[in-house]
Amino acid sequence: xxxxxxxxxxxxxxxxxxxxxxxxxxxxxxxxxxxxxxxxxxxxxxxxxxxxxxxxxxxxxxxxxxxxxxxxxxxxxxxxxxxxxxxxxxxxxxxxxxxxxxxxxxxxxxxxxxxxxxxxxxxxxxxxxxxxxxxxxxxxxxxxxxxxxxxxxxxxxxxxxxxxxxxxxxxxxxxxxxxxxxxxxxxxxxxxxxxxxxxxxxxxxxxxxxxxxxxxxxxxxxxxxxxxxxxxxxxxxxxxxxxxxxxxxxxxxxxxxxxxxxxxxxxxxxxxxxxxxxxxxxxxxxxxxxxxxxxxxxxxxxxxxxxxxxxxxxxxxxxxxxxxxxxxxxxxxxxxxxxxxxxxxxxxxxxxxxxxxxxxxxxxxxxxxxxxxxxxxxxxxxxxxxxxxxxxxxxxxxxxxxxxxxxxxxxxxxxxxxxxxxxxx
Amino acid sequence: xxxxxxxxxxxxxxxxxxxxxxxxxxxxxxxxxxxxxxxxxxxxxxxxxxxxxxxxxxxxxxxxxxxxxxxxxxxxxxxxxxxxxxxxxxxxxxxxxxxxxxxxxxxxxxxxxxxxxxxxxxxxxxxxxxxxxxxxxxxxxxxxxxxxxxxxxxxxxxxxxxxxxxxxxxxxxxxxxxxxxxxxxxxxxxxxxxxxxxxxxxxxxxxxxxxxxxxxxxxxxxxxxxxxxxxxxxxxxxxxxxxxxxxxxxxxxxxxxxxxxxxx
Numbered sequence: 001x002x003x004x005x006x007x008x009x010x011x012x013x014x015x016x017x018x019x020x021x022x023x024x025x026x027x028x029x030x031x032x033x034x035x036x037x038x039x040x041x042x043x044x045x046x047x048x049x050x051x052x053x054x055x056x057x058x059x060x061x062x063x064x065x066x067x068x069x070x071x072x073x074x075x076x077x078x079x080x081x082x083x084x085x086x087x088x089x090x091x092x093x094x095x096x097x098x099x100x101x102x103x104x105x106x107x108x109x110x111x112x113x114x115x116x117x118x119x120x121x122x123x124x125x126x127x128x129x130x131x132x133x134x135x136x137x138x139x140x141x142x143x144x145x146x147x148x149x150x151x152x153x154x155x156x157x158x159x160x161x162x163x164x165x166x167x168x169x170x171x172x173x174x175x176x177x178x179x180x181x182x183x184x185x186x187x188x189x190x191x192x193x194x195x196x197x198x199x200x201x202x203x204x205x206x207x208x209x210x211x212x213x214x215x216x217x218x219x220x221x222x223x224x225x226x227x228x229x230x231x232x233x234x235x236x237x238x239x240x241x242x243x244x245x246x247x248x249x250x251x252x253x254x255x256x257x258x259x260x261x262x263x264x265x266x267x268x269x270x271x272x273x274x275x276x277x278x279x280x281x282x283x284x285x286x287x288x289x290x291x292x293x294x295x296x297x298x299x300x301x302x303x304x305x306x307x308x309x310x311x312x313x314x315x316x317x318x319x320x321x322x323x324x325x326x327x328x329x330x331x332x333x334x335x336x337x338x339x340x341x342x343x344x345x346x347x348x349x350x351x352x353x354x355x356x357x358x359x360x361x362x363x364x365x366x367x368x369x370x371x372x373x374x375x376x377x378x379x380x381x382x383x384x385x386x387x388x389x390x391x392x393x394x395x396x397x398x399x400x401x402x403x404x405x406x407x408x409x410x411x412x413x414x415x416x417x418x419x420x421x422x423x424x425x
Numbered sequence: 426x427x428x429x430x431x432x433x434x435x436x437x438x439x440x441x442x443x444x445x446x447x448x449x450x451x452x453x454x455x456x457x458x459x460x461x462x463x464x465x466x467x468x469x470x471x472x473x474x475x476x477x478x479x480x481x482x483x484x485x486x487x488x489x490x491x492x493x494x495x496x497x498x499x500x501x502x503x504x505x506x507x508x509x510x511x512x513x514x515x516x517x518x519x520x521x522x523x524x525x526x527x528x529x530x531x532x533x534x535x536x537x538x539x540x541x542x543x544x545x546x547x548x549x550x551x552x553x554x555x556x557x558x559x560x561x562x563x564x565x566x567x568x569x570x571x572x573x574x575x576x577x578x579x580x581x582x583x584x585x586x587x588x589x590x591x592x593x594x595x596x597x598x599x600x601x602x603x604x605x606x607x608x609x610x611x612x613x614x615x616x617x618x619x620x621x622x623x624x625x626x627x628x629x630x631x632x633x634x635x636x637x638x639x640x641x642x643x644x645x646x647x648x649x650x651x652x653x654x655x656x657x658x659x660x661x662x663x664x665x666x667x668x669x670x671x672x673x674x675x676x677x678x679x680x681x682x683x684x685x686x687x688x689x
Contacts, residue, residue: 026652026657026658027579027631027633027652027657028579028583029486029657030483030633030650030652030657030660031581031582031583031633031635031650033483033486033488033650033660033662035481035488035491035662036488047514047520047521050517050520050521052517052518079521079536079537081521081536081687083687089687119685121685123674124674124676125674125676125677125682125685126674126676128685135539136539137538137539137540139540140542140543164538164540165538167537167538167539167540168537168538170539179681179685181676181679181681181682183675185681186679186681186682188681222680222681224530224679224680227527227528227529227530227599228529228530230530230543230680250543252529252530252531252543252545254545255545255546255547256545256546256547257545258543258544258545260543293545293548295545295547295548296547297547299548299549301548356549361484361489361490362489362490387516387518389516390516390517392518422518424516424517424518424520425517
């Protein structure tokens with residue numbers, strides 16, 4: 001009703017010619033503008049090869065009396081996606097990172113073969129099959145994706161704290177995947193066999209143990225019940241742990257707000273047990289995330305996200321664990337959480353904000369806060385990134401804050417400031 | 426901002442305005458909805474098609490950004506609204522990213538992150554240009570047209586034209602704008618310019634349709650000059666080139682197909 005009335009008012013304004021005076025002079029100037037560049041219709045076809053490189057240097061602040069350290073990283077990112085027959089495609093996606101300093105037992109140089117697969121699809125695009133290492137990703141949440149079932153072990157090199165950018169580094173899983181689409185929905189089946197027992201830290205390993213450490217299968221059904229609502233349902237099986245069911249959904253609310261949720265429940269390994277026990281304990285629990293993204297007319301997008309992980313430690317269990325193994329040993333728990341792309345606390349909150357064209361054209365400012373509601377520690381990250389035509393230059397700052405016995409306050413890394421340049425070819 | 430009493434008074438005036446317009450022009454003018462549909466048919470090819478879109482942004486008379494997209498558009502059923510799939514081509518950092526518009530559904534897909542993200546109409550992906558500026562839209566489907574008379578207006582080439590002035594009121598939930606003023610050439614029904622209004626009645630943007638060329642069986646505008654309503658110093662040229670008819674499957678316009686999309 002309110003919208004109808006407002007739209008009627010707009011129509012009345014149009015009838016009455018409101019706001020028109022003075023427009024013509026500026027219109028005339030606009031119509032006289034002549035572009036510097038000629039029409040760039042040449043080369044507008046699909047590019048089979050996409051390449052970019054990154055260089056970053058920074059200063060890492062540490063706790064426990066350890067001195068500050070210089071940090072540096074060089075990365076080369078390549079994706080080749082080509083059609084070799086009318087209904088066939090081949091994809092190869094690879095990233096090479098050289099990172100200093102490295103973590104304990106880590107390699108400075110890590111090559112990630114993210115994708116290598118062959119795909120076929122029918123002429124009407126309603127059926128498709130892929131075979132090889134495929135990056136299959138589900139889940140609309142920003143910071144924690146319970147329905148992203150192939151996320152475990154997928155980040156071989158952690159090069160950024162930005163959850164959106166981090167996904168660019170993830171490894172695909174070797175699988176056979178088939179998909180069928182119909183009007184308003186789709187179903188897909190993915191079968192991923194066990195190929196190796198353990199992940200590898202070798203520089204140029206395919207690291208099949210990271211992504212194919214168990215026989216797994218996923219069935220997903222997508223539905224679009226209305227133009228502003230979408231939903232997906234999942235049945236996932238891991239031969240080692242058992243079944244999980246899941247669902248996610250998105251909804252458009254007005255012109256500026258998108259709501260989303262994810263839920264997954266079933267059998268999985270408890271994270272603390274997975275870190276410290278020889279035979280990790282499998283339980284039946286839930287994971288969930290829900291949030292909103294609101295965008296202002298000035299291109300500021302703010303996302304608030306609530307996160308729940310039944311397989312992680314709650315506040316009381318965290319305290320007991322710190323007493324039991326010590327805060328330093330809890331680093332292994334946090335590493336296991338990161339490897340599984342999980343969250344370490346039972347409940348957490350994330351706020352993600354991004355302002356496009358902040359202050360000046362082509363300057364994007366992004367910030368995020370991850371907040372552990374149990375121990376009130378937090379991770380803060382901010383970036384100012386300027387886009388030149390072929391180069392991005394960014395200044396990033398991040399900090400782990402909280403009490404010494406907390407998730408973020410107990411980490412060795414206290415803060416990082418770095419400058420980054422990304423080159424797009 | 427219009428308060429309630431102003432709003433009510435305006436509604437009272439509205440029928441008078443419309444009947445005055447109608448009595449002067451009823452005999453001389455065709456059905457406004459038919460005029461609108463004819464104007465749409467000039468802007469948009471009826472068959473599924475592919476076109477290259479070049480966005481050139483100006484601020485205070487200076488060119489500040491350029492980007493290139495490939496757009497695939499088709500109607501999903503007879504007489505239905507267009508669905509549009511846009512692939513980013515330039516700048517290189519955005520190459521391969523996709524934007525899908527199908528009804529109210531708006532998705533952004535990044536091949537780097539493999540994620541399909543629902544976005545709101547207010548989330549602009551292409552600088553100052555709104556997402557709606559680069560998608561194909563049938564006004565006749567989403568707006569109710571009223572004839573507001575004939576008048577002389579200046580076209581995009583700064584020539585004077587005799588035009589039908591149409592007032593478009595949003596008639597479906599899919600309509601992006603609350604109201605549009607559209608000037609259609611009396612000689613050939615070509616769209617000349619349009620003014621897009623927000624719910625509040627504020628001018629959001631003015632668009633001039635120009636550089637008519639023969640494309641896919643008709644003389645169509647190949648450039649739209651979009652002038653920001655709040656800051657007229659912000660101007661975007663939307664240039665269309667390389668029109669070609671394509672057999673585009675409807676499955677391309679589903680979110681689940683985005684990871685498989687390769688285009689042609």
